Amino acid sequence: MSGELEPIDQAIVRELAADGRRSFTDLAERVGLSVSAVHQRVRRLEQRAVIRGYTARLDAEAIGLPLTAFISLSPIDPAAPDDYPQRLEHIEEIESCYSVAGDYSYVLLVRVASPTDLEELLRKIRESAKVSTRTTVVLSTPYEGRTPAL
Amino acid sequence: MSGELEPIDQAIVRELAADGRRSFTDLAERVGLSVSAVHQRVRRLEQRAVIRGYTARLDAEAIGLPLTAFISLSPIDPAAPDDYPQRLEHIEEIESCYSVAGDYSYVLLVRVASPTDLEELLRKIRESAKVSTRTTVVLSTPYEGRTPAL
């Protein structure tokens, strides 16, 4: 129903993924359309939530969050309702939350300032969601958040 | 050396993480500074690579990549040089690559259109990097790429 994307919309989306601050003038040249046509299409892509927003890509170290980790969650009580993402939503250190198939129910990507903060975060997560955790510390990040192929 | 970030720069960075297309006028109001002062600071944050760029946040499903997975890598030949990220860099389906401590050497986050494409991608990864893989399929994504706490 909504999986399709016209070639021109594809081009627009690709350009905005590469540089989210590109001007409509610039976009128009690159995709070969008038400025107002591009403007219209971008607004529609935003409304359809194909484009969900725009963000600055930050250097985690530079903003004081040099420690990244994956935290995998297992429910302790198998009878408890599966509302873990909600229970954890308020914890700001959690950047992403994935429901996964496999040995664990969820995988979280978290960023903190120090090992001490990671320890405290783990305590908070276990407490908030009644889960056991398995943590994989990220040593370095060769690349991250690259532009998708389209 | 580079771990610090002044309160005003923090505020700017936070605003641009929340909305990467915010105008300088808008930013100036929000952080309580003149437009040109904000302009200057943003330019410097970009130059210092605290801000590494801007990007549109896309709905993976809407752009035709509904299948997300984590792929963990183990070297096959322990004597081979550790240049896996480089060997995999050309594969566009790989969005992120993390070097991790734990049972595996690297974790990749990948996005593809279908299980068939995932199968083919795995073949490509094993071939390019001479590694064995363990794949964790993402069933759903409650949230992703949230703005860091700062």
Place this chain on the structure above:
DNA sequence: GCTGAAAATGCCTGGAT
């Protein structure tokens, strides 16, 4: 849905405090 142009807004460079 695209175009082209007009009006409003915002960008961004200098120069002064």
Place this chain on the structure above:
DNA sequence: ATCCAGGCATTTTCAGC
């Protein structure tokens, strides 16, 4: 390092095709 001001570019709307 911040503010002010001017010219310039961009955004945004609207009428016509």
